[in-house]
Amino acid sequence: MSTYQKVDTGMTSARTTSDAILDCAQSLIVAGGYNGFSYADIAEVVGIRKASIHHHFPAKADLVRALVARYRREAEEGLAALEQHVGDPAARLAAYLGYWEACIAEARAPICLCALLASELPVLPDVVASEVRGHFRTLAAWLAATMERGAAEGGLHLSDPGPVEAELFMASVHGAMLSARAYGDPAMFGTITRPLLHRLAG
Amino acid sequence: MSTYQKVDTGMTSARTTSDAILDCAQSLIVAGGYNGFSYADIAEVVGIRKASIHHHFPAKADLVRALVARYRREAEEGLAALEQHVGDPAARLAAYLGYWEACIAEARAPICLCALLASELPVLPDVVASEVRGHFRTLAAWLAATMERGAAEGGLHLSDPGPVEAELFMASVHGAMLSARAYGDPAMFGTITRPLLHRLAG
DNA sequence: CTTGTCGCCTACCGATCAGTAGGTAGTTAC
DNA sequence: GTAACTACCTACTGATCGGTAGGCGACAAG
Numbered sequence: 001m002s003t004y005q006k007v008d009t010g011m012t013s014a015r016t017t018s019d020a021i022l023d024c025a026q027s028l029i030v031a032g033g034y035n036g037f038s039y040a041d042i043a044e045v046v047g048i049r050k051a052s053i054h055h056h057f058p059a060k061a062d063l064v065r066a067l068v069a070r071y072r073r074e075a076e077e078g079l080a081a082l083e084q085h086v087g088d089p090a091a092r093l094a095a096y097l098g099y100w101e102a103c104i105a106e107a108r109a110p111i112c113l114c115a116l117l118a119s120e121l122p123v124l125p126d127v128v129a130s131e132v133r134g135h136f137r138t139l140a141a142w143l144a145a146t147m148e149r150g151a152a153e154g155g156l157h158l159s160d161p162g163p164v165e166a167e168l169f170m171a172s173v174h175g176a177m178l179s180a181r182a183y184g185d186p187a188m189f190g191t192i193t194r195p196l197l198h199r200l201a202g
Numbered sequence: 203m204s205t206y207q208k209v210d211t212g213m214t215s216a217r218t219t220s221d222a223i224l225d226c227a228q229s230l231i232v233a234g235g236y237n238g239f240s241y242a243d244i245a246e247v248v249g250i251r252k253a254s255i256h257h258h259f260p261a262k263a264d265l266v267r268a269l270v271a272r273y274r275r276e277a278e279e280g281l282a283a284l285e286q287h288v289g290d291p292a293a294r295l296a297a298y299l300g301y302w303e304a305c306i307a308e309a310r311a312p313i314c315l316c317a318l319l320a321s322e323l324p325v326l327p328d329v330v331a332s333e334v335r336g337h338f339r340t341l342a343a344w345l346a347a348t349m350e351r352g353a354a355e356g357g358l359h360l361s362d363p364g365p366v367e368a369e370l371f372m373a374s375v376h377g378a379m380l381s382a383r384a385y386g387d388p389a390m391f392g393t394i395t396r397p398l399l400h401r402l403a404g
Numbered sequence: 405c406t407t408g409t410c411g412c413c414t415a416c417c418g419a420t421c422a423g424t425a426g427g428t429a430g431t432t433a434c
Numbered sequence: 435g436t437a438a439c440t441a442c443c444t445a446c447t448g449a450t451c452g453g454t455a456g457g458c459g460a461c462a463a464g
Contacts, residue, residue: 123234171377
């Protein structure tokens, strides 16, 4: 076996090399966008040669499309889990915000991958752009459904139709991520999003 | 004079070559971010050689710092003009939103330069990052002052302290820009921001 | 025991990146 | 008239970009 054999993955959280590549790409993209990372950057972190990344993802567009697809899948699983474990719509929204507040505070994922990619949509490969668009639609639909259910049950008070409230909510969350990053202050995310929830629930 | 002499600027809106370079850089950056454009891209559009850009802006960081500085100056002039010509704070906010709605609809500036740069703050040169931070602070301060004045005059009803309302407003506007871009639908900006205003003014 | 596949490697490609060196033609100041 | 300055040029550098060609060892199936 070659000297460049992959070490036992016990030390890393990724189960496969593909996952390790995607993990690394995600953290690099949320830091600097699609054009802010290179195959060489990933190779260095993952401990693999640049050419080996092409074995898993022939082109950069393939890599990022796969990454966003995985991100969407995990997000949908997360939202589904929320529906299972949290009954009250208002509490679901609070849990959603709490998730991101924790991510940002721990610098685990200081901004939503798709929010960042959306900002540079015009220069993204088409296949990536449509995945990003898909995430926006999915998230907005879930929020709208949650809002309307909350309104029907009486726990939430909507001033506008569910879909409009949902878009406003989502936009505010994305903007709050930008502000937290711009100010270098993770607490800013909570400062902005807490009133958002109080207005719906209060 | 060389064959590459700059043609009379009558055909272009920029008064000087520096301005033309900055104009071009701005439209490239709002499309694809800091790492999404090159000196070669600018050279081709402006009709100048790559090396000549270095004469005006020695390094890329200098160029973008100058660009954000110009952007901030123009933004502050715009806000000052708003204060001069629009008396009512609610109308000022409406005018601010209307400005961006028009920019986005006409694809003149489909997103705020600083909002976009904020998304990739971690990979920006320090000198650029601090300019971006400065814009966020300036805009938030203006919004907070406008909110508080509106509240004092009775035209606006704040559910939270002025500074918090201002941060929420700004974040929602930035998020609305992202959503409009993600959906490829300029009208989404208005859909999201209109309720924002109605809640303050209504 | 062969054959195929998988995961990774070395070595390379042409293109492009930001940036530099040094020259030239016009303009202005003395 | 000459010295200094501005704005632009040609020509180049070394680094890095995404991507390719082809080989090698481990492993599984027939």
